[in-house]
Amino acid sequence: MDKHDFVIRFAGEGGQGLVTSADALARAAAHAGYFVQTHATYPSQIMGGPASSQVRISTTPVLSSGDGVDVLVALNQYAYDHHNEDLNPGGVTVYNAEEYDLPEGGHYFGIKADELAKSTGNARAANMVTIGAVTKLIDFNPEEIDEFIRQRFTRGREGDDEIIEANIKAVRLGAEVADSAGFNVGQLESATPPDYSQIIITGNAAIAMGSTAAGCDFYVGYPISPATTVLVWMENNLWGEGRFVHQVASEIEAINATLGAGFAGKKAMTATAGPGFSLMSEGLGLAWMAEIPMVVVNVQRGGPATGLPTKSEQSDLYTCMHPAHGDIKMPVLAPGSIEECFWAAVLAQNWAERYQGPVILMTEFGLAERGENIRRPDLSKVSQECRTTVSEGDTGKRYDSWDGSTPLPGMPIPGGPGAYVANGSEHDEIGDTTHLPRHHVRLMERRFKKLDLLKDSPYEIENADADCIIMPWGSSKGPAREAYDRLREEGANIGWLYSLALHPLPEEVLAVLKSGKKIIVPELNYLGQWSALLRMEGFNAESITQYTGLPFRPADLVTRIRERIGAGVTA
Amino acid sequence: MSKRNPEYDFAWCPGCGDFGVRRALQVALEGYSAEHEEPQANNVIIAGIGCSGNIVHLVEGEQPFGIHGIHGRTLPISFGVKQGNSDLNTVVVAGDGDFLSIGAEHLGPAANRNVDVTAVVMDNGVYGLTKGQSSPTTAFGKITASTPLGKIENPVSPLKLYMSIGVTFIASYYSSKPRVLAKLIQEAMNHKGFSIVHVQSPCTTYNDTYDLLKGKPKEGVKGLAYEIPEDHDPTSVEDANDLLSRPGIPLGVIFKQERKTFRDRYEELRERSPKRTNDELLDSYLLQM
Numbered sequence: 001m002d003k004h005d006f007v008i009r010f011a012g013e014g015g016q017g018l019v020t021s022a023d024a025l026a027r028a029a030a031h032a033g034y035f036v037q038t039h040a041t042y043p044s045q046i047m048g049g050p051a052s053s054q055v056r057i058s059t060t061p062v063l064s065s066g067d068g069v070d071v072l073v074a075l076n077q078y079a080y081d082h083h084n085e086d087l088n089p090g091g092v093t094v095y096n097a098e099e100y101d102l103p104e105g106g107h108y109f110g111i112k113a114d115e116l117a118k119s120t121g122n123a124r125a126a127n128m129v130t131i132g133a134v135t136k137l138i139d140f141n142p143e144e145i146d147e148f149i150r151q152r153f154t155r156g157r158e159g160d161d162e163i164i165e166a167n168i169k170a171v172r173l174g175a176e177v178a179d180s181a182g183f184n185v186g187q188l189e190s191a192t193p194p195d196y197s198q199i200i201i202t203g204n205a206a207i208a209m210g211s212t213a214a215g216c217d218f219y220v221g222y223p224i225s226p227a228t229t230v231l232v233w234m235e236n237n238l239w240g241e242g243r244f245v246h247q248v249a250s251e252i253e254a255i256n257a258t259l260g261a262g263f264a265g266k267k268a269m270t271a272t273a274g275p276g277f278s279l280m281s282e283g284l285g286l287a288w289m290a291e292i293p294m295v296v297v298n299v300q301r302g303g304p305a306t307g308l309p310t311k312s313e314q315s316d317l318y319t320c321m322h323p324a325h326g327d328i329k330m331p332v333l334a335p336g337s338i339e340e341c342f343w344a345a346v347l348a349q350n351w352a353e354r355y356q357g358p359v360i361l362m363t364e365f366g367l368a369e370r371g372e373n374i375r376r377p378d379l380s381k382v383s384q385e386c387r388t389t390v391s392e393g394d395t396g397k398r399y400d401s402w403d404g405s406t407p408l409p410g411m412p413i414p415g416g417p418g419a420y421v422a423n424g425s426e427h428d429e430i431g432d433t434t435h436l437p438r439h440h441v442r443l444m445e446r447r448f449k450k451l452d453l454l455k456d457s458p459y460e461i462e463n464a465d466a467d468c469i470i471m472p473w474g475s476s477k478g479p480a481r482e483a484y485d486r487l488r489e490e491g492a493n494i495g496w497l498y499s500l501a502l503h504p505l506p507e508e509v510l511a512v513l514k515s516g517k518k519i520i521v522p523e524l525n526y527l528g529q530w531s532a533l534l535r536m537e538g539f540n541a542e543s544i545t546q547y548t549g550l551p552f553r554p555a556d557l558v559t560r561i562r563e564r565i566g567a568g569v570t571a
Numbered sequence: 572m573s574k575r576n577p578e579y580d581f582a583w584c585p586g587c588g589d590f591g592v593r594r595a596l597q598v599a600l601e602g603y604s605a606e607h608e609e610p611q612a613n614n615v616i617i618a619g620i621g622c623s624g625n626i627v628h629l630v631e632g633e634q635p636f637g638i639h640g641i642h643g644r645t646l647p648i649s650f651g652v653k654q655g656n657s658d659l660n661t662v663v664v665a666g667d668g669d670f671l672s673i674g675a676e677h678l679g680p681a682a683n684r685n686v687d688v689t690a691v692v693m694d695n696g697v698y699g700l701t702k703g704q705s706s707p708t709t710a711f712g713k714i715t716a717s718t719p720l721g722k723i724e725n726p727v728s729p730l731k732l733y734m735s736i737g738v739t740f741i742a743s744y745y746s747s748k749p750r751v752l753a754k755l756i757q758e759a760m761n762h763k764g765f766s767i768v769h770v771q772s773p774c775t776t777y778n779d780t781y782d783l784l785k786g787k788p789k790e791g792v793k794g795l796a797y798e799i800p801e802d803h804d805p806t807s808v809e810d811a812n813d814l815l816s817r818p819g820i821p822l823g824v825i826f827k828q829e830r831k832t833f834r835d836r837y838e839e840l841r842e843r844s845p846k847r848t849n850d851e852l853l854d855s856y857l858l859q860m
Contacts, residue, residue, distance in 0.1 A: 198858045205856070209849075218654070236845070237847065240844070241841075249676070250676070253647040256640070257647045257648070257650045260647070260649060260652035260653075261654065262655075266656075283644065414612065414615050415610075415612055415659060416612060421637035423639040424641055432576050434579070436580075
C-alpha cells in the first residue's frame with residue numbers, strides 16, 4: 001500500500017543516540033526530496049532518563065509531529081511499554097533484543113543492533129543497523145541511505161572509506177533482519193525534490209539566523225533550556241566588526257545589558273525561557289517606559305517555576321504581553337513554524353527599531369529544537385529597518401508628545417546631539433523625573449500610540465464567512481491546520497484565522513474577530529490564555545486546551561473541534 | 572530644582588552630602604572631556620534609584636546622556652552601554668543600598684571582567700528616600716526605622732569587599748571637599764578598568780555622620796576620616812590590604828592596578844573569531860545532494 005506520510009520514533013534513554021538516529025533518517029529523507037520534521041522529548045538531564053526522538057517523513061510539507069507512530073524502535077522495555085500505545089494500526093515495533101524480549105506473535109520483531117554492528121567491524125554503526133531495519137519496513141530506497149552515508153562520513157580523513165563501507169553494511173544487515181521478519185507498514189511514495197534551494201534547521205537556529213540577517217549586532221544571554229542554543233549559536237557566529245556577544249551572569253544582567261546597548265544605538269537582543277523571562281520583568285518595564293529598542297526572545301517551556309524545562313507549553317502568553325507592573329502591553333510575535341521563526345526574528349528587530357521599544361518574540365520548546373527542511377530564506381528579501389535618530393539642529397526633544405499624525409521623532413544616540421536621560425520614572429521632554437499629571441498623561445498616550453506603527457505583520461484568513469473559526473497561535477498552528485484541512489474535507493463549515501503577531505493585531509484580523517463569529521483557540525495551556533485575552537477585548541472566543549507538555553495531535557483536535565462546532569458539521 | 576530645568580521638582584535636603592558629590596562629578600566630567608577633547612555628549616551617567624540617583628538630573632552645565640534606571644542594576648546597564656559603544660565615558664552613580672544590597676550580585680562579574688566603567692558610590696549608611704531604614708553599611712546595633720530594636724546584621728565593609736573581588740581602582744573619600752573629590756573621580760575615569768570611588772555622603776535627615784567623619788577639632792574629638800599617608804603605595808596589594816585593616820575611613824586612592832580590560836580581551840578574541848557572512852552562515856544549513 002502506498003503511503004505519503006510516515007512517523008518513525010526512536011525511544012530509549014538519554015545518551016543512546018536517539019536524536020542522532022532520528023536526525024540521520026530525517027536528513028537522508030530530506031536529501032531524497034521528502035519533507036521532514038523531527039520532534040524530541042527528553043528529561044532535563046544529560047545521560048539516562050526516558051527519552052524519544054521521532055521523524056515524520058512526507059511527500060507534502062509536514063505541519064505537525066502527527067498522530068501516531070508507524071514504526072517504533074524501542075531500545076528498552078520501559079520505552080516499549082510507554083510508546084507502544086502510540087502505534088498506528090498496522091504499525092510495527094522494532095525492539096532491542098539485546099536488552100529484553102517480547103512474547104512471540106506480536107506486531108514486532110527483535111534486532112541485535114550492537115552485535116550486528118560489531119560484525120561490520122564498526123561497533124559505532126548500531127544506529128545504522130536500526131535505520132536499515134526501519135527503511136526496509138517503509139520501503140525507503142536503500143541507495144538514498146548509501147548516498148547519505150557517503151556524504152556524512154566523507155571527511156577527508158584516512159579510514160573514511162572503511163567507515164562508509166561498515167555503515168552501509170550495517171544498513172544492509174538491519175534491512176535483512178526486517179525483511180526476514182516479514183513485516184511491511186506500507187510503501188513510501190516516491191518524492192520529487194523541490195526546485196528551490198533548501199536548508200534543514202531548528203527553530204532556535206532560525207531565530208538566531210533571522211535576527212543576525214536583520215542586523216542584530218548585540219547579544220547577551222544566560223544558559224537556560226530550551227533557549228540555550230540561541231546563546232551558543234550567537235557565541236559562535238555573532239562576531240565581526242561592530243558586533244558583540246557575551247554570556248552574562250544572569251537574566252537580570254542580560255536584560256539590563258541589552259537595554260544599555262539599545263540605548264547606546266545597538267540592535268540588541270537576548271533570549272531566555274520562562275524562569276529567565278520572569279527575572280527580566282522589571283528591565284522590560286524600564287525598556288517600555290524609557291522607550292529603548294530591543295528584542296527579547298522567550299522560548300517557552302512548561303511552567304510555573306522550574307516547571308517542565310524540556311517540554312512544550314504555551315503558557316507564558318499573559319506574562320509576555322504584560323511582563324511588568326504598570327500599564328504595559330508589549331508587542332508580541334509568536335511564530336508557528338520553523339520558517340516563520342526566521343521571518344518573525346527579522347520582523348521583531350525591525351519593529352523594535354521602528355517604534356523605539358522592546359519587542360517580545362515568543363516561541364516554544366516544540367519549535368526550538370525540532371528540525372525541518374525549509375526553503376532557504378532569500379536574504380535579499382530581508383529588510384533592515386533602523387531607528388530614526390536626531391541630527392545637529394533638530395529642535396525636537398526625546399520625549400515630546402506624539403499623536404501619530406507625524407513620523408515618530410528621532411532617538412538621540414550617546415555621542416551625538418540631543419542628550420537626555422532615559423528615565424524609568426515618569427519624565428518630561430528631556431527625561432527629567434516629573435510627577436505632574438500632564439506628563440504622565442501625554443507620555444502614557446505616546447507609549448501606547450506607538451503600537452499603531454506595528455500593524456504590518458503577516459496573517460492568514462480563510463472561509464471567514466463560516467459560523468465558527470479556528471484560530472491557533474504559535475506552534476499549535478501546524479496541528480490545527482492539519483485538523484482544519486481534515487474537517488474541511490469532511491465538509492465542516494469552519495474558517496481559519498492565524499496571526500503571527502498576537503499584539504498588536506493587524507486590522508484585517510481584528511475585522512474577523514469583530515464579526516462576532518465563534519473563535520476556537522487550540523492552545524497548550526490550562527487557562528486558555530489567548531481566548532481569555534480575546535474575550536477581554538469583547539470577542540467571542542473559547543479554547544481547546546492541552547497541558548501534557550506534548551504538542552497537539554491533529555486527530556485529537558479533529559475530535560475536539562467537531563464536539564465544539566456540533567451542528568455545524570455537515571459530514 | 573535644577574538650573575538647567577527649572578521645572579524639575581526633586582530636591583535634596585539642606586546639607587545633604589550629595590550636593591558635594593554632584594559638584595565633584597560635574598567638575599570631573601568637564602575635566603575629563605577637556606583632557607580628552609571630547610564633547611559632553613560622550614559622557615553617559617547611569618544612575619540607580621534612591622536620593623543619590625537624582626544626581627543624573629541635577630548635574631549642571633551642558634547636559635550629558637543619562638539613564639535613570641531601576642534599583643540595583645546600574646552595573647549591568649553600564650556593561651551594555653560600554654560594550655555597545657566603547658568610546659563612551661561610562662559612569663555609574665549609586666547609593667550604598669542600590670550598589671551593595673540589591674545590586675551586590677553585579678559587583679563580582681564587573682570586577683572579573685575589569686569592565687572600563689567608573690562607579691561613584693554615595694554611602695550615607697541609610698535608605699534616605701524611603702525615610703530612614705537600615706542599609707548594608709548601617710552599623711551593627713543601630714536603631715533605624717526598620718530596625719527599632721537595633722540592626723541585627725554586621726555591616727558590609729565596602730572597601731574590603733572591592734579589594735577582595737579584584738576591583739582594579741579603589742578610592743575612598745567624603746563629600747565635603749568637592750574639588751579634591753573631583754580629581755579622584757577624574758583619575759578613576761582615566762583608569763583603564765573597573766574603578767570605584769566610594770564616597771561618604773552623609774544624610775543630614777536620617778544619618779548625619781559629618782561629626783563622626785570629621786570629628787570636632789575644637790573639642791579635640793578625632794574623626795574617622797584620615798588622609799592616606801604619603802608613603803602608601805596604591806599599586807601594592809600588601810599596602811592596600813594593610814591600609815584597609817586599620818580602623819577609620821581612608822581618604823584617597825587605596826589601590827590601583829593595571830590589568831587588561833574586558834574590551835582589550837574581547838578585541839583579542841575578535842581577532843581569532845570566525846568571519847562568515849550571513850550567506851555563508853545560511854549555507855551551512857544547506858541540504859546538499
